[in-house]
Amino acid sequence: MLSKPQIRAITLLQQKKFRKEQGLFIVEGIKSVTEFLHSDYSVQRIYYTTQAAAKLPKIPQNIKSVKIDDTTLARISSLKSPQGVLALVSIPDYPPLTTDVLQKGFHLVLDDIQDPGNLGTIIRTAEWFGLKHVICSIGSVDAYNPKTVQASMGSLARMQIHYTDIVKLVAYSPIPVFGAVLDGNSIYDTDFGEQGLVVLGNEGNGIGPAVLPHITQHITIPRIGQAESLNVAISAALFCAELTRKRGNT
Structure with a gap:
């Protein structure tokens, strides 16, 4: 008792x-x-x-x-x-991300994601596609929120979640910075190379104005129908899948 x-x-x-x-x-x-x-x-x-x-x-x-x-x-x-x-x-205390770590493949960068379920699903998706790190802005929802933990379905146990000033991160990034926007180049026509940061924006406002100027390439998931936008967790899954396909890791 x-x-x-x-x-x-x-x-x-x-x-x-x-x-x-x-x-x-x-x-x-x-x-x-x-x-x-x-x-x-x-x-x-x-x-x-x-x-x-x-x-x-x-x-x-x-x-x-x-x-x-x-x-x-x-x-x-x-x-x-x-x-x-x-x-x-x-709660783990991870060391700051180093240039060596950043240069190893791709990493998702989340700009003020607010929904705990979305974050948990993104963590689960990132692990499915072999990513090791998810980088969150200070204003993003807490990865250890019970709803986030539940939505990650155990994947949080094998992922490192970092909270940092992402404006500085992308401004001084040693690798390309790709941003998910509504008016960029098609994700299917983009050469992502072998490394990069993929920035996904807030559910309601997208990537913030402080981050946008530092985006190397603006990338769009082409819209065929009339839906106004995609859920951020779905966008993360599509980016992860396309990165994996183009790198030949299928």
């Missing part, structure tokens, strides 16, 4: 302020928790129900595990339908 202060301490981690203060975030579900147990992330504590116990992998002795009932899990979970297990994981 968890005390009221313990329950409150866990539920407060649903807020960015308290995640930052405690250096912890929440992971839920057997699949996702298993992914983090097998990753380089540091899992601090696991809460699980009797029904979930048999489905979990062996938990290392250095990780405190606590059996709780369904009612308690429902009180600490951020999900409408809790999935049997909840883990508290340390």
Whole structure:
């Protein structure tokens, strides 16, 4: 049984302020928790129900595990339908991106992405296509938001998410900077080469005016129908797929 202060301490981690203060975030579900147990992330504590116990992998002795009932899990979970297990994981502190790292292939750069589900889907998509880093503006949604973690479906466990001043990043980039816009060159006619930053803009406003002047090439996903715009996560998937196809990694 968890005390009221313990329950409150866990539920407060649903807020960015308290995640930052405690250096912890929440992971839920057997699949996702298993992914983090097998990753380089540091899992601090696991809460699980009797029904979930048999489905979990062996938990290392250095990780405190606590059996709780369904009612308690429902009180600490951020999900409408809790999935049997909840883990508290340390937020990693990644070193700044170096020129050597930037020059290794392609990286997605996100300019003030606001929807946690979109970010989680982008992280999942980036991992599918073999990317290792996703770079976010300071104003982008927190990658450790429970909804982002859930939408990443475990991919966050193998990705590095960086938050930085992307205006400076693109202004001094040692590699080409491609920007997803509505009036650029067709993505299908573009020679992306072997390395680059792919900038995707805010869901409502696109790439910000401070970033646009530093875009090397303006790229468009051609529109055939009448839709006003594409979801940013869908755009990210199309860019990743086209980069992979043109590099012959199919």
